[in-house]
Amino acid sequence: MNKATSVTSCRRRFFKAFQNVQRCHLSLAYTLHEPPHSLNCSKDYPLVILHGLFGSKQNHRSISKALARELQRPVYALDLRNHGESPHDSVHDYPSMADDVDEFIHHHRLKQPVLIGHSMGAKVAMTVALRSSSLLGALIPVDNAPVDALLKSDFGKYLAGMREVESTGIRKQVQADHILSKYEDAPAIRQFLMTNLVKSPNSGVLGFRIPIQTLASSLANMGDFPFRDPVAACHKGPTLFVRGTRSHYVPDDVLPVIGQFFPRFNIQDIDCGHWIMTERPDLFKLAVVSFLRDLDSDES
The missing domain is CATH 3.40.50.1820 (Alpha/Beta hydrolase fold, catalytic domain)
Known part of the structure; x- marks a missing residue:
């Protein structure tokens, strides 16, 4: 935006x-x-x-x-x-x-x-x-x-997983879940992350509505x-x-x-x-x- x-x-x-x-x-x-x-x-x-x-x-x-x-x-x-x-x-x-x-x-x-x-x-x-x-x-x-206080390293892993999801051009949530499972074992947390998934109205490709790069560069701020x-x-x-x-x-x-x-x-x-x-x-x-x-x- x-x-x-x-x-x-x-x-x-x-x-x-x-x-x-x-x-x-x-x-x-x-x-x-x-x-x-x-x-x-x-x-x-x-x-x-x-x-x-x-x-x-x-x-x-x-x-x-x-x-x-x-x-x-x-x-x-x-x-x-x-x-x-x-x-x-x-x-x-x-x-x-x-x-x-x-x-x-x-x-x-x-x-x-x-x-x-x-x-x-x-x-x-x-x-x-x-x-x-x-x-x-x-x-x-x-x-x-x-x-x-430093954030748990999990948050960095979640962002890495979300980046991989966006880079693959997937169209189904089950595919996103499969990718995120490499970064997080707990299904409930993966489901929580996937509440941010949205589908492009033009291509049908799934992406995240949150600005991943902005949040990745702000992780240190979140610990402060x-x-x-x-x-x-x-x-x-x-x-x-x-x-x-x-x-x-x-x-x-x-x-x-x-x-x-x-x-x-x-x-x-x-x-x-x-x-x-x-x-x-x-x-x-x-x-x-x-x-x-x-x-x-x-x-x-």
Whole structure:
């Protein structure tokens, strides 16, 4: 997509950590999940859900509907830049993605939203919170921490597999699955990657809707975290970190750092791996609902 048509506006912002960097915010695609009997639901404190790397708003459709129903609040599931149906841009880092989400919240006039982000989306959500603390009603990062950490090598393998798929000119998903099986044994993860496959209307050849080269060159950015000093940037709003006990992204030794950036944090452990919202949606929903209802009772 041509950058001139995909960028809705561009502004220069200056932050202490990002001096003299020009970033453009993009207009993000989203799905709004209204609760049943939505005329009686509160429009305040909506939930905004951010997916992880190679994901999209479709990944969290079931949990979004369940949370909307349980909490009687609207839930916005977003496609982050270079993912799903959102525009592409050559810049893919946390400050730029946070710009997009910040603009989404302002454009839709969301009042004190609860920002939920998984993996890459968790770092986007934390970046928004640390830059614009008063904007949020609550923060829920899922299986990621506010530290620099190398991504698992799996992500590089996935990109190599996707490159091979695109280079072969295949027309059937079973062919793509066969190629990806050389890079990933788990069928569920291969199916997750193939949710990004689209067919060319002209040739019928399958390709990926995500910009593979852009994401490949941005993997190092995805391991980084754009804040270093919790004295200069601190979010004092209510925060729930949810981590998988069989994942490595939020080890115990980073909890002091989390406490410095997010002094009002709680942590919820769930017995699963990194893909918490998919592996244990029941326990994840229970954790979120309990956390937010406790906040409601504290305020009443």
